[in-house]
Amino acid sequence: MKKGLLLTGFVALGMTAQVLAQNPTQVKYGSTITAEDLEKHLTVIASDEMRGRDTGSEGQKKAAEYMIDFYKGLGLTGPVDGSFKQTFNLVSVSYDEVSLQVGKQKLERNKDFVFQGDADMAKKMKTELVFLGLASDENLAKVDVKEKLVGLWAVGERTQGLVDKVMDAGAAGIVIVTMEGQANFDRLAGRYARLSGSGRLGFDKETEQRPIFITSSDKMGELFGADVATLKEAAKSSPESIKSQKATFQVKKKKEMVETSNILAYLEGTDKKEEVLVISSHYDHVGVGSDGQIYNGADDDGSGTVSVMEIAEAFATAAKDGFKPRRSILFINVTGEEKGLLGSQYYAENPIFPIENTVNNINIDMVGRIDYEYQDAENKDYVYVIGSEMLSSQLKKINEYNNITYTNLILDYRYDAEDDPNRFYYRSDHYNFAKFGIPVIFFFNGVHDDYHQPTDTVDKIEFPLMTKRAQLIFHTAWDLANRDKRTPVDGTNTRTDR
Known part of the structure; x- marks a missing residue:
């Protein structure tokens, strides 16, 4: 200007x-x-x-x-009762044991899938992996997701609202595709692998049973025995055409307190x-x-x-x-x-x-x-x-x-x-x-x-x-x-x- x-x-x-x-x-x-x-x-x-x-x-x-x-x-x-530190606790959350098996295939973490979300399970859950595709009301009316592991196709979509909708419908967990192509997923998995030695930091809160597994479009097709093009088409309006699979999964959670400080100086x-x-x-x-x-x-x-x-x-x-x-x-x-x-x-x-x-x-x-x-x-x-x-x-x-x-x-x-x-x-x-x-x-x-x-x-x-x-x-x-x-x-x- x-x-x-x-x-x-x-x-x-x-x-x-x-x-x-x-x-x-x-x-x-x-x-x-x-x-x-x-x-x-x-x-x-x-x-x-x-x-x-x-x-x-x-x-x-x-x-x-x-x-x-x-x-x-x-x-x-120092304005904090004479101190320059505003000290508080965060919680480091790690998921040291995360397992996912579909059919006879045992998936490898940070290679075949990455774990997101939250959960803490005393024992393995045996259920079905069903394909929902898009989280539309029409698809939810066609696929029973209650107590199931749900395959969600969210490429190009903002995922938080979709995840909430599926979990609110009673799903036990979600396997989600957020990007197409193995190369894109491999970059994501590599980043998760590099950070695997450190926990997720945040404020302490009660555990939400929201296990979310992210995988590639290629791997999703492999899990359901269908090619990617077929899954993409079924995701829109015919998810019931994709055959469900047996699935077993478990997530174990560990929490550690981490002390940290904001530094404040006052004039x-x-x-x-x-x-x-x-x-x-x-x-x-x-x-x-x-x-x-x-x-x-x-x-x-x-x-x-x-x-x-x-x-x-x-x-x-x-x-x-x-x-x-x-x-x-x-x-x-x-x-x-x-x-x-x-x-x-x-x-x-x-x-x-x-x-x-x-x-x-x-x-x-x-x-x-x-x-x-x-x-x-x-x-x-x-x-x-x-x-x-x-x-x-x-x-x-x-x-x-x-x-x-x-x-x-x-x-x-x-x-x-x-x-x-x-x-x-x-x-x-x-x-x-x-x-x-x-x-x-x-x-x-x-x-x-x-x-x-x-x-x-x-x-x-x-x-x-x-x-x-x-x-x-x-x-x-x-x-x-x-x-x-x-x-x-x-x-x-x-x-x-x-």
Whole structure:
């Protein structure tokens, strides 16, 4: 968007005096965010010593202590009864014994099928494997699924609603095809095999008897003695034409408690100190693979973590010099993002400061690299901005104003849509704040070949560009922390129930 087209919006926000004139105080403290300091911290956070910072691991705890020592040195306070840790328990759930036999064929886990869902069975269940195909009312009227293992053909469909429908109809379990082709399934099975040494982390809850086995289209055809084309056709309206098979299966579940912590550092404001601006990243990554390779997570999300640290230092330095923010600022490095946004969910549901007093969340998740879209571009000074007008009409304009005033990055909004097939708005920690009606901005550099790979290492970080991105976030945060009125919740999408 051209600068001139933005001015009307800025005037509406009360930015009438010397629009685009830099605040020398902001410039002074924003410039304390340097490529050298970002690299220094990231070299520690994403080092082999941290062992990939898997949630609850010793490596993650080492990273937490490094951050706490840093925040203490800045003179920030620990808001959790004097502590910088918001500690809570998760449960590691593993299914060490999972067996599935159809007819005389004993299927091999993470080769012929992968296990999903939940179950804990004292003994093996003998039943029939019946073919339902699509989970339509018409098909359910033709096939008796009660107490049966049900073959479900869900290629190209969103599976959660289909699974719920079949389980609600009384099925004992499901064998599901979600993608066609053996090669696609083999990639999925390989990923499950690599993660087989670690349990699924989550909040403790009662076991649901919902055994779900995912297999390939080729294997489904083999189980029913039919070719894939026949199954695809029968799935639509004639599932009863596919002969049922005898089946036996069992799932045994094991649970272990895992302690982990969000790291919180607090800077109290002045006349509006009851209102809190939250600046967040996640500091966990995916740990060590079954082959011993360390997933350092330099970009994901070491880059966001050290950006939060440097932004905190800029605000803390300004405060020591007599320039405290009007609103309080909570710097939070959350745990468990890679396991399902667990740390941010825990904070949002157990806030240290009243959630209604949280004015905004600025979330930083992967800001150190250049993605596929920009790798060949002449101007690579960009950042993706997501969610800035979902809940507030003003937040996007405030960010744009600070960008054209201080950093002049390309603000790319291509992923800033409800119908974005990547669903990035729903996939990082800001979403747990948005669900409570808190206006959010998510800063992101996009996906690259090293995403969730052992090759996501410090040497590949674009530190000068990362510095500009962190400085933009600082300037926007400074504005939000010091403006007269908090941003209203009046945006283009005030629904938060997705």
